[in-house]
Amino acid sequence: xxxxxxxxxxxxxxxxxxxxxxxxxxxxxxxxxxxxxxxxxxxxxxxxxxxxxxxxxxxxxxxxxxxxxxxxxxxxxxxxxxxxxxxxxxxxxxxxxxxxxxxxxxxxxxxxxxxxxxxxxxxxxxxxxxxxxxxxxxxxxxxxxxxxxxxxxxxxxxxxxxxxxxxxxxxxxxxxxxxxxxxxxxxxxxxxxxxxxxxxxxxxxxxxxxxxxxxxxxxxxxxxxxxxxxxxxxxxxxxxxxxxxxxxxxxxxxxxxxxxxxxxxxxxxxxxxxxxxxxxxxxxxxxxxxxxxxxxxxxxxxxxxxxxxxxxxxxxxxxxxxxxxxxxxxxxxxxxxxxxxxxxxxxxxxxxxxxxxxxxxxx
Amino acid sequence: xxxxxxxxxxxxxxxxxxxxxxxxxxxxxxxxxxxxxxxxxxxxxxxxxxxxxxxxxxxxxxxxxxxxxxxxxxxxxxxxxxxxxxxxxxxxxxxxxxxxxxxxxxxxxxxxxxxxxxxxxxxxxxxxxxxxxxxxxxxxxxxxxxxxxxxxxxxxxxxxxxxxxxxxxxxxxxxxxxxxxxxxxxxxxxxxxxxxxxxxxxxxxxxxxxxxxxxxxxxxxxxxxxxxxxxxxxxxxxxxxxxxxxxxxxxxxxxxxxxxxxxxxxxxxxxxxxxxxxxxxxx
Numbered sequence: 001x002x003x004x005x006x007x008x009x010x011x012x013x014x015x016x017x018x019x020x021x022x023x024x025x026x027x028x029x030x031x032x033x034x035x036x037x038x039x040x041x042x043x044x045x046x047x048x049x050x051x052x053x054x055x056x057x058x059x060x061x062x063x064x065x066x067x068x069x070x071x072x073x074x075x076x077x078x079x080x081x082x083x084x085x086x087x088x089x090x091x092x093x094x095x096x097x098x099x100x101x102x103x104x105x106x107x108x109x110x111x112x113x114x115x116x117x118x119x120x121x122x123x124x125x126x127x128x129x130x131x132x133x134x135x136x137x138x139x140x141x142x143x144x145x146x147x148x149x150x151x152x153x154x155x156x157x158x159x160x161x162x163x164x165x166x167x168x169x170x171x172x173x174x175x176x177x178x179x180x181x182x183x184x185x186x187x188x189x190x191x192x193x194x195x196x197x198x199x200x201x202x203x204x205x206x207x208x209x210x211x212x213x214x215x216x217x218x219x220x221x222x223x224x225x226x227x228x229x230x231x232x233x234x235x236x237x238x239x240x241x242x243x244x245x246x247x248x249x250x251x252x253x254x255x256x257x258x259x260x261x262x263x264x265x266x267x268x269x270x271x272x273x274x275x276x277x278x279x280x281x282x283x284x285x286x287x288x289x290x291x292x293x294x295x296x297x298x299x300x301x302x303x304x305x306x307x308x309x310x311x312x313x314x315x316x317x318x319x320x321x322x323x324x325x326x327x328x329x330x331x332x333x334x335x336x337x338x339x340x341x342x343x344x345x346x347x348x349x350x351x352x353x354x355x356x357x358x359x360x361x362x363x
Numbered sequence: 364x365x366x367x368x369x370x371x372x373x374x375x376x377x378x379x380x381x382x383x384x385x386x387x388x389x390x391x392x393x394x395x396x397x398x399x400x401x402x403x404x405x406x407x408x409x410x411x412x413x414x415x416x417x418x419x420x421x422x423x424x425x426x427x428x429x430x431x432x433x434x435x436x437x438x439x440x441x442x443x444x445x446x447x448x449x450x451x452x453x454x455x456x457x458x459x460x461x462x463x464x465x466x467x468x469x470x471x472x473x474x475x476x477x478x479x480x481x482x483x484x485x486x487x488x489x490x491x492x493x494x495x496x497x498x499x500x501x502x503x504x505x506x507x508x509x510x511x512x513x514x515x516x517x518x519x520x521x522x523x524x525x526x527x528x529x530x531x532x533x534x535x536x537x538x539x540x541x542x543x544x545x546x547x548x549x550x551x552x553x554x555x556x557x558x559x560x561x562x563x564x565x566x567x568x569x570x571x572x573x574x575x576x577x578x579x580x581x582x583x584x585x586x587x588x589x590x591x592x593x594x595x596x597x598x599x600x601x602x603x604x605x606x607x608x609x610x611x612x613x614x615x616x617x618x619x620x621x622x623x624x625x626x627x628x629x630x631x632x633x634x635x636x637x638x639x640x641x642x643x644x645x646x
Contacts, residue, residue, distance in 0.1 A: 205572075207592030207600050212610060215620045217571035217591040224545035225577055229553070244529075244538060245572045245591075252542050266529050266538040266569075276451035276531065290534045291447050300446065302535050349550070352542045353507070358446035358500040358533070362469070 020065050021078050024058050028085055031055060052093070059086055099287035099296075103269055105261040106240045110315035112322065113172075114141060114156030114199040117239065120322035121329070122147055122154065128185060130177075134214060137178030139170045139206070140250075142185035147197070148330060153189035155182045155250050156199030159240070172241075173206035176219035179249050183223050186230055195233040195333060198250045203268065205246030220249040227252035228352065231345055233336040237307065237325060238262045239314075254348050255332045256302070258294040259325070260309040264302070265292040302355060305332070391415060407627045416584045416627055418564055420466070421473040421488040424523055428486055428631055434477030438508050441501045442469050447534050455532040462493045470501035471526065474509045476518070480635040482642070485513045488523040491565070496526035498570055499533040503540025506574065510547040510558075519557035519638050524575040528568020541573040548577050557641035559634055562589050562612070562621070580622045580637055583612040584630070589620075 031054050062079055105111070118125050122145035129136040141158045144151065159172035182198075189196050205216055227234065227250075236253035242264030258264060267275075269287035274280040297303040307328045314321035336344060389400050394413035403410070407427060408417040419427075426432040449455040463469060471493035475486050487509040489496045506522065513520035529537035551558055560578025562571075564587035572591055575581070583589060590610040598605055608614050612624045625633045 205591065207596045209597060209601055209605065209609070212590050212592065212597065213618050215576075215618070218576040218620060220572040220591070221541075221545060221574070221576040224542055224573055225549045225552070228542070228546035229549040245541060245569055248538055248541060249572075252546070264535055264538075266534055267531055272531055278452075286451075289447065289449055289451065290531075292535065297535060300534075300536060302539055349546050352539070352546045355539045355543060357504060358444045358536055359441045359504045360444055362440050362442045 017065055017068065017075050020061055021075055021082070024061050024082055025078075027054065027058055028082060028089075031058075032085070032089060055086055055090060058082070062086075099263075099291075099293055100269065100284040102261050102293045103241075103263050103283075103287050105313045105315075106263045108313060108315045109161060111201075111240055112314055112318045113159045113201060114154075114239070115158060116318055117199060117322050117325055118143075118145060118154060118156075120319060121326045122152070125154075128188075129181070131180035131184060133177065133180060135175075135177045137170075137175050137181060138168055139172055139174040139202070140178035140182050142181055144194075147333070150333075151194050153185055153194050153196045154199070155185055155196060157202040157247075157250075159201060170206060172202045173204060174202065174246060175206050175208070175211045176214045176216045179205075179216075179219040179223050182250050183219075183226055186227065186232075186234075190230050190232045193232060195235065195337065196230075196253075197329065198234065198236045198253065200236060200238040200242050200247045200251050200264075201240030201262075202243045202246050203241055204243035205249070220245050223249040224252055228349060229345060231341050233333065233339075233341075233344060234348075235329060235332050235336065237329065238264050238303070239325070243268065252348075252352065254336045254344055254351075255304050257305045257307050257328055257332065258297060258303045259307045259314060259321075260294055261313050262294055263287075263292040264294075264297055265290050392417075409627050414585065414626070416564065416586055418491055418525065420492060421468070421490040421523075424488045424563075425473065425475050425477070425486060427627070428521070428523075428634070429475065429477035429479060429484075430481065431478075434475040434486070436473060436475050437512070438474045438505045439469060441505055443499055443501045443533070445532075446500065446536050447532070449532040449534070451532075458494060458532070466490055466493050468493055470505065471496045471498070472502045472505045474505055474512075476512070479521075479631065479638070482635070482638055483516075483518050484638070485509050485516075485518050485520040486523065487520065489525045489570075491525040491527075494530065494532075496524075496570075497528060497530035497537070498526060498540055499530035499537045500540065502526075502530075503537070503543050506544050507547045510544070510551055513556055513558075514547075514551050514554055517554070517556055519559070519641065520551070521559045521561060521634060522574055522578070523561040523563060524566045524570050525563045526566060526568070526570040528570055538569065541569050544574045545577065548574060557638055559637060561630065561634075563587050565589070567591070567593055576620070579641065581620070582623045582625050582630075582633065583615065583621050584627055585612055585624050587612045589615050 062082055066079055125143055125145045127141060127143035142155050145154050157172045158169050160166045160169040186196050234253035235255045236251045238258040240262055244266050269283040270280050272290055273282040273286040294306045298306060308324050310317040310320040387400055388397055389403060390397055391410040393415040396412040408419050425434055443459060445456050468490055471490045473488050487506050510520060558578050560575050560581045562575050562583040566575050566589045588610055589612060594605055594610060615621045616624050
């Protein structure tokens with residue numbers, strides 16, 4: 001058996017390197033083309049799993065190659081360029097899926113719901129029921145509680161985890177009586193000068209036959225008008241899904257805060273995709289286009305602050321999520337509490353009056 | 364030598380054959396009656412046979428409501444900035460341009476001040492032909508300004524809605540318009556300035572869930588589709604056929620959501636009567 005001389009080994013390695021680079025380049029261009037065609041044309045975007053895996057493989061090969069010694073300068077530059085291409089593609093994919101990933105996190109079945117937060121942040125929770133007109137809506141919970149010793153009113157959407165409870169809570173989709181109950185609770189708070197906290201987490205107001213008969217639109221509209229002039233501090237936290245009018249109906253507040261992975265939108269990404277793209281599977285595109293993440297809303301000036309979540313999302317650690325929320329609520333309450341109430345209502349009005357002013361005057 | 368000779372020169376091939384009756388007659392969508400268009404216009408675009416109230420544009424509405432077709436238009440120069448740079452199968456900016464060219468308006472609402480039976484009023488009329496009358500930042504701002512104008516001058520305001528709801532292409536910004544307009548209405552309410560909401564076909568979504576339902580009186584034209592969720596969404600949710608006449612004006616009247624269903628011919632006298640009641644007695 002012939003023992004290769006050192007010179008031959010070096011040459012073989014160099015040869016090998018060029019081969020790897022060429023093949024990596026080829027693979028990468030395949031992934032790029034596929035991504036471009038998926039993103040642009042009418043083809044479905046099912047998942048990015050495959051692309052992610054392939055990118056990882058290419059990356060591994062390149063890193064290995066980089067750590068090897070004995071390449072010439074040309075190969076080195078090529079490797080660097082390939083690295084950059086992988087990075088750009090990664091970023092594109094991340095941007096594309098970021099909004100949709102947040103949507104999935106916001107809807108995560110293990111995500112803490114209003115009662116989970118109430119249990120951890122408040123004491124002496126005492127629920128109140130019914131709209132005094134028709135029924136009690138379990139999709140919205142209202143009640144008195146103590147927040148660091150202070151009496152407060154809580155209003156929040158409530159979702160549930162097991163099927164029976166989900167049906168009971170109507171998947172967090174309130175009927176008109178839910179909104180009327182919420183308003184009634186807020187009026188009680190106003191009468192006795194207690195601040196109101198609202199927790200928003202709903203796919204939207206329930207689009208049912210009975211809801212229409214009993215005036216879903218009127219119930220929401222009235223809440224919007226009354227909350228605008230309610231003479232007590234109101235603080236809203238959007239903890240999960242902020243589903244359109246159904247969310248806004250309890251979110252006209254002095255401070256509207258959004259959890260890091262929450263979304264707030266005029267229509268669900270699926271709904272938007274099926275109307276605008278005539279294809280519900282374009283939900284990722286719609287989620288991105290609608291700009292529904294906490295960061296987007298802050299940039300658009302529609303929310304006042306972002307509440308951080310534990311690494312990986314609120315569902316990974318309910319206690320940590322609650323303590324983050326607690327801290328932010330405490331800070332905001334102490335800020336608004338010291339403002340004279342007339343001033344507070346005036347500044348709330350001004351905030352919503354000047355919000356989302358994206359029109360310009362043309363000659 | 365020919366026996367006959369062609370007298371005139373060439374055949375006239377210029378221009379197309381014209382059917383002179385084109386556009387003179389229309390067929391009612393509801394009862395299939397053939398109606399002379401002039402008759403329909405004289406009848407305020409209501410079918411003389413079945414009383415179907417056809418949709419009319421914002422300016423026709425103003426002409427029908429205000430005395431002598433005289434009014435002053437304001438806030439007509441507001442234009443959307445396309446805040447999300449929204450792009451679906453077509454860019455929102457090009458949809459806007461198209462709608463502007465088609466309707467001659469900058470967005471889906473016309474604000475006007477004029478006289479209604481000699482009383483100064485503000486009227487905000489929505490234009491359904493402009494992207495489904497949808498409410499984005501411009502519509503929100505324009506209606507808010509109309510309310511503020513009514514508040515400052517203590518003149519009654521009439522908002523005629525015709526809209527599919529919030530404008531999806533402006534995302535959460537359109538949602539915030541609901542809060543903005545409703546907040547403005549709370550001030551109008553505090554100041555006891557009359558506000559009459561007129562709901563016409565169709566009024567759904569975010570428009571119903573904000574200002575359209577907040578009038579001192581909510582009145583509707585007969586047969587108008589009025590609701591929060593669209594009928595198709597409800598059908599998909601409850602998985603059954605909806606009853607006949609569901610979400611029509613008469614249905615809402617029956618369920619106590621409207622003060623009255625008023626025929627288009629009676630609209631002006633009805634509003635005038637209501638404003639008599641609401642305005643402070645003349646000195």
